[in-house]
Amino acid sequence: MPAAGVVPGCYKLAGAVRDRGFLGRVGAVDGGCVTPPRYDMHAWKPGDGVFNAAAMAAYTVRLADRVAGCVAQGQFVVLLGGECSNLLGPALALKRLGRYGVAYLDGHSDFRTVDNSPYVGAAGGEALALVTGRGQADLTDLEGLGPYTRDTDAVLLGIRADDEYVGDVEKAGIPVWPAAKIADDPGAAARGTLERLERDDLDGFWVHLDVDILDAAIMPAVDSPDPGGIDHDQLRALLRPLLASPKCVGVDIGIFDPDLDPDGSYATELTDTLVAALI
DSSP states (O other), X not given: OOOTTOOXXXXXXXXXXXXXXXXXXXXXXXXXXXXXOOOOOTTOOTTSOSTXXXXXXXXXXXXXXXXXXXXXXXXXXXXEOSOGGGGHHHHHHHHHHSOEEEEEEOSSOOOOOTTTSSOOOOGGGSHHHHHTTOSOHHXXXXXXXXXXXXXXXXXXXXXXXXXXXXXXXXXXXXXXXXXXXXXXXXXXXXXXXXXXXXXXXXXXXXEEEEGGGBOTTTOOOSSSOOSSXXXXXXXXXXXXXXXHSTTEEEEEEEOOOGGGOTTSHHHHHHHHHHHHHHO
């Protein structure tokens, strides 16, 4: 969670990537923008639940409308911007359409709940928990469709060795590929993930990418940079087979903060990696 009064700049991710010619380089059609709500935590205090939940829920429904329409038309969706709660929109959209899984690529498990923590707060630290039905109903059961993703249909990739909530993820039966294991063999991590998510009983799956899966020395322009992550070559090797799968219907990218990238070099490297993974 950022310091009081600080609005994270990750909402500028889409602009930074677009400025580097992303759409043309991957041959994408511009699907437009779903404007997020104001980042407002001025009245929030520990114990209040997820802050900004009502606004986030309304945004999730609008985003789900857009994503569901695209997927229903057979379009592959690339969702740029924001932070990990962006996954709620695609997750709700896909639950409307059928049974879909998620490959959750993140430096953190984002599995914080009131059962394993004194309190919850920023939804970004709870996104995997929320989409699998753990948390307050105004976010986890929109339209009565929760959980949006079953535990059996999720895979977590990229966490560090000291992740606080990995035990709860493993107890839920969600496979975990730590960053160190991915670094040893990204291809094996991708194959293991596809074995889980290309099953006949799934209609497809979504890829969630938090840029802090990258090592802090390579990508410091995130809200929680940590050592022990993977590099760009390893991320490309992991992403390519996932995004190329006929079962994959889209990907969201978040957490990169252009405010922490004054010369734009990290945005350039990130865009190059995304382009290489998609073409």
